[in-house]
Amino acid sequence: MARFTDLLPSRSDYRGLKQSWRGDVLAGVTVGIVALPLALAFGVSSGAGAEAGLVTAIVAGVVAAIFGGSNVQVSGPTGAMVVVLGPVIAVHGTAALGVVCLLAGAMVLLAGLLRLGRAVTYIPWPVIEGFTLGIAVIIFLQQVPGALGSAGHSTNALIAAGESIAGADWSSAWVPLFLAALVAAIMVAMQRFAPAIPGSIVGIVVATAVVTLGGLDVATIGTLPDALPSPTLPWAAPATWLALLGPAFTVAALAAIESLLSARVAESMSDTGPYHADRELVGQGLASIAAGFFGGMPATGAIARTAVGIRAGARTRVAALVHALMLVVVVYAASGLVATIPLAALSGVLMVTAVKMVPHRSLPVLLTSSRSTAAIFCVTALVTISVDLIYAVGIGILAAAFFALRALARMSGVQRQRIPGPGLAGDERIALFRLDGALFFGAAERVVAGVSDIADVQVVILRMSQVQFLDATGAQVLTDLVTSLERRGITVLIKGIRPEHLRIATRVGVIASLRHDGHLFDHLYEAVVHARAHITSTAACAVTV
CATH class of the missing domain: 3.30.750.24 (STAS domain)
Structure with missing residues (x-):
């Protein structure tokens, strides 16, 4: 047991709380406001539903905050996870979600117990940036059907976006498209002129008001539970468990990579101490398992929400816990209001989120620093968009290894x-x-x-x-x-x-x-x-x- 004591929570996790609790609470409230539309949007976009996204942000957010390896990491549903889960749910249905949570969570937990946390440091920078760009493009494409009010039938985001554009009824499609554009415009304007105010919340409120006052006929989130669901053990036939092993491994790999990258970014942004990579995997694995029992989605560390918390003054894990508490208040006190939010407004939120994910500052460097760097970046991004996320990381690493070995050979x-x-x-x-x-x-x-x-x-x-x-x-x-x-x-x-x-x-x-x-x-x-x-x-x- 002594070997695993550093993977368990301790009193030192809350060192300095007496001095920082006010800032932690304020940061938690701020992150909770930012996380609400994202949790709802990611749940809807994955096909699991808004409730699944909200439950994940609450349950996984609490578990990862307590057991994770970062003092300021905020966890929950993310865009990268949506990209993986969408095809899984389309093929196996929402009933498979809990099974994937348990399998993937167990794999991530095992990786932490086996001390594999530092493996992410071997992923080259061009691979990470290409991976991020590919995810951003997929998230944007996934919102096209919602913004047009017409669904595509393919599990490939690019093809589905093309199908929804070709099959749109433009006599009515302009309404959801207008709502998505309205939310996007408000978010961009708020970011420019009032960055302290969450533009996504303002945009959703305005779009909901337009739909309600104008009597517009658009799809909305619909009825949400006014309480957290009771925990249940996910059930599926043995054949389904076997069929989901492959997707679960993809989810686990993605959860580990994204969480460790987010924790590393958080460490560079704050002076709250180093993160423990292996403990972070343990925490994320437990978080996904817990989310599975409550009907949620696999969780990862969320870079955007973590950054918001740090900028708002987060110093300890209390900020992430308060963020989850804020979402609990929404479930018990405002589920009726949330149910009237138009789905097109959430598409607008995620479109802006996807654009923000594009590595604008590093893009020129990646494309001009060297031919090998540009090739690795472009190959990773293209494979991410057209094939599979984990394949993209693997192929990107192989490409990076090839160029590194070629350079080493030339030096010999x-x-x-x-x-x-x-x-x-x-x-x-x-x-x-x-x-x-x-x-x-x-x-x-x-x-x-x-x-x-x-x-x-x-x-x-x-x-x-x-x-x-x-x-x-x-x-x-x-x-x-x-x-x-x-x-x-x-x-x-x-x-x-x-x-x-x-x-x-x-x-x-x-x-x-x-x-x-x-x-x-x-x-x-x-x-x-x-x-x-x-x-x-x-x-x-x-x-x-």
């Missing part, structure tokens, strides 16, 4: 050098080579090719002190090189092999391929002396013969 090489100091008779029979960079599977063959073609020499000295990395493939290629040279009667001496490389070189057979154990040297002077002695003795033997 071999140079023939002259023997230092005054030349002696017979030095022309000694070839001195310096190996640079990395001897790994991507560069080993090319590096050693410059040595294997050597002719008219009796001794080859390989300087390996500048080799930065040696893997098994590089060691095997080096073994083959030494063996080949020795078979041709060329004595090979190795100088300056690093201690960290000696073990793998010994195991693979580099050292055994040398003619003698004494052909391994720490200093170049000793290797040169030995090579000259070998040339002299060989010449003497030839004269004697």
Whole structure:
């Protein structure tokens, strides 16, 4: 148990609360106001319904705040999760939502217990930004049917948007389109002229008033419960559980990546202490499991809401707890008012949210810094939009690894050098080579090719002190090189092999391929002396013969 104590809540989570509680409460109220329209919109957009989004923000928000690894992280439904859940619900129905919550939550929880939290640091920046851009585009496209009042039939957001545009009845579609545009315009204006006031709330209030006073016939959120649902165990047939393992893994991977990225951003924005990556996974896993019991959606850390809380003065987890409490008040006191909100207004909110997600500042840097960076960014974004989010991350990482290995291979090489100091008779029979960079599977063959073609020499000295990395493939290629040279009667001496490389070189057979154990040297002077002695003795033997 001692190994897992740092993954559990402690009193230190609320250090400084006596001094910061006023700011935490104010920040929580502010985040709650901002989170309300987003929770409703994400629930509707996923196909699970507004209630699911609201329940997720409350239940998952509380659990993640208590058990998570960040002091200021705010969790709940997010746009990225909606992108994944939409096709799942379209295929398996809303009954599958609880099963996905339990499976995905258990996977994220297990990842935290296995201490896999720092794995997100291996995701390159262009992959993250391309992933974010792709999600933003999908979220925007998903709102097109709601903004036009006509549904698309495809599970692909791009195709569904095209279907809804082609099938729209423009004699009536202008009404929801006007409402979405009105909300978007209000949000943009409020952001510019009154940034302290949540523009999404103002936009929704105005749009609802227009619909009510004008008697417009548009789809609304509809009846919401006036209390939180009772917890129930999600049930499905065994075949359904098996069928949902793949989607659940995608949800789990996305939840882990987005939550850890959000926590990392929160750490850079505030001085409330570092986040605990493994504990954050534990908290998010428990949050998704809890949401599943209450009919909610899988949850993640929400970068936008977390940033709002920090800017509003959040210092401890109390801010996230107050944010959830604010939403509880909405459920018990204002569910009737919320039910009259037009769905097109929520589409407008998410369209603006999607545009804000686009990495405007970093976009020029990504596209102009280098060809490889631009390629990784564009490939990740395109695969995210057209195929799948997790595939996009995997392909983006593979592309980044390819370019990194290519750059590393280009930095590797071999140079023939002259023997230092005054030349002696017979030095022309000694070839001195310096190996640079990395001897790994991507560069080993090319590096050693410059040595294997050597002719008219009796001794080859390989300087390996500048080799930065040696893997098994590089060691095997080096073994083959030494063996080949020795078979041709060329004595090979190795100088300056690093201690960290000696073990793998010994195991693979580099050292055994040398003619003698004494052909391994720490200093170049000793290797040169030995090579000259070998040339002299060989010449003497030839004269004697």
